[in-house]
Amino acid sequence: MGSSLTVSRYSVILLGAIGVGKGTQAKKLVEALKIPHISTGDILRAEVIAASELGLMAKAVMDRGELVSDDLLIDIVRARLDKQDCARGAIFDGFPRTIPQADALESLLNEQDLPQPVVVSIDVPDDQIIARLMSRRVCATCGATFNLDLDQAAITSHKCPDGKAPNIILREDDKPETVQKRLEVYREKTAPLLDYYRKKRSLKNISGIGATQEVFARVLLALDSGLE
Ligand code: AMP
Numbered sequence: 001m002g003s004s005l006t007v008s009r010y011s012v013i014l015l016g017a018i019g020v021g022k023g024t025q026a027k028k029l030v031e032a033l034k035i036p037h038i039s040t041g042d043i044l045r046a047e048v049i050a051a052s053e054l055g056l057m058a059k060a061v062m063d064r065g066e067l068v069s070d071d072l073l074i075d076i077v078r079a080r081l082d083k084q085d086c087a088r089g090a091i092f093d094g095f096p097r098t099i100p101q102a103d104a105l106e107s108l109l110n111e112q113d114l115p116q117p118v119v120v121s122i123d124v125p126d127d128q129i130i131a132r133l134m135s136r137r138v139c140a141t142c143g144a145t146f147n148l149d150l151d152q153a154a155i156t157s158h159k160c161p162d163g164k165a166p167n168i169i170l171r172e173d174d175k176p177e178t179v180q181k182r183l184e185v186y187r188e189k190t191a192p193l194l195d196y197y198r199k200k201r202s203l204k205n206i207s208g209i210g211a212t213q214e215v216f217a218r219v220l221l222a223l224d225s226g227l228e
Pocket residue numbers: 018040041042044061062063065066067068069070073093094095096097101173182
C-alpha cells in the first residue's frame with residue numbers, strides 16, 4: 001500500500017453499474033482504511049426486512065428496479081454520516097446515484113469537515129454483469145450475499161447472526177427483467193456522474209474483470225494516486 005493511503009481522513013465513492021462488485025470491494029476497503037462502508041442498498045434492504053414505514057415504501061420501488069427519491073436517500077446518508085464512526089470518512093457504495101445526490105453529498109461532506117471524494121469507477125461489460133447477477137444469492141433473513149457458483153459450501157452452512165432461520169434467495173431485483181431495467185436506470189441517471197466527477201478531476205476508472213484480489217489491487221492503486 002502506498003504512502004498516501006496513510007492520510008487520516010477519506011471519502012471514497014465506488015461507482016459503477018449494478019453487479020460490478022462494489023459491495024465486495026467496499027468490504028475489503030473497510031479493513032484497509034478502517035472507515036465504515038455506507039451502502040444505501042443495504043440500508044434500504046434492512047428497512048425492508050424490519051418492515052418499517054420507510055422499508056415498505058421503498059420495497060415497491062426497489063422491486064421495480066427504479067430509484068427511491070433523492071430527498072429520502074439524502075436524509076438517510078445525512079443521518080448515517082452524522083454517526084461517530086464516520087468521523088474519519090466513509091466508503092460510499094450505491095450513493096450517489098444521481099446528480100442531485102452528488103451535489104448533496106458535496107455539501108454533507110463539507111458540513112462534516114470531510115474531504116471531497118475520490119471516485120473509483122469499476123467497469124464491467126453488460127453481458128458479464130448479467131451473468132454475475134444471475135448467480136448472486138442473498139439471505140432474505142440477514143442480508144448476507146453469496147455467489148452460487150463459488151460459495152456453495154458457505155451457502156449450505158450459512159447461519160444468520162441472531163439465530164433466525166436462513167432463507168437464501170435470488171433477490172427480487174436480480175431477476176432478468178428487473179436487471180435490464182436497473183441497467184437502463186444506471187445509464188440514464190447514474191452514468192452522468194462519470195462526467196460530473198471527471199470534470200472535478202476526482203474520477204479514477206478501473207477494470208472490474210478478474211479475481212476479487214486483482215480488482216482490489218487496482219482499487220488501492222487508484223486511491224493511492226487520488227488521495228492527497
Ligand atoms: P443496490 O443494492 O445499491 O443495487 O440498491 C438496490 C436498490 O435500492 C436500487 O435499485 C434502488 O431502488 C435503491 N437504492 C439504493 N441506493 C439508492 C440511491 N442512492 N438512490 C436511489 N435509490 C437507491
